[in-house]
Amino acid sequence: MKLSQGVEWGLHCTALVAQAPDGIAVSRRLLSEHYGLPEAYLAKHLQALVRAGVLTATPGPRGGFRLARPDEQITALEILEAIEGTAPAFLCQEIRQRGTGAVPPEDCTRPCGVSVVMAKADEAWRGSLASVTVADLVALVPSHTRKRNRARLTGEPTGDR
Known part of the structure; x- marks a missing residue:
């Protein structure tokens, strides 16, 4: 079985959005730059995640994406099915x-x-996949990486060169 790259993108992007402090919307541009992904193609996958109720989208200059529910209530299966569909x-x-x-x-x-x-x-x-939540995925990210991600998401200095 071969899954589209959109599944990987969706899982990573949702986990990154989950690392944002409360009230912070993560822009499509930031997501695409963070992972080095083409923004226009990523947009299709992000919209699929919005339609599936995984993410919410807010338009405007301060807009972006937030989790639609707490990260412990969103599963890897939901993300897979948002991108690939529910067919066996x-x-x-x-x-x-x-x-x-x-x-x-x-x-x-x-x-x-x-x-x-x-x-x-x-x-x-x-x-x-249904037994793995976005919270579980975030917990697998090393703490120093989560700290760096949080700083990038809030615009704080990260110490990166």
């Missing part, structure tokens, strides 16, 4: 009913074994 990763094409080895339709009243295995794997994967 695997779609059975029922090839067991094709070709020279075709199984008759009356013998295909249940999903095939491949479909069952892939559905269970998809469920486990989504369950794992």
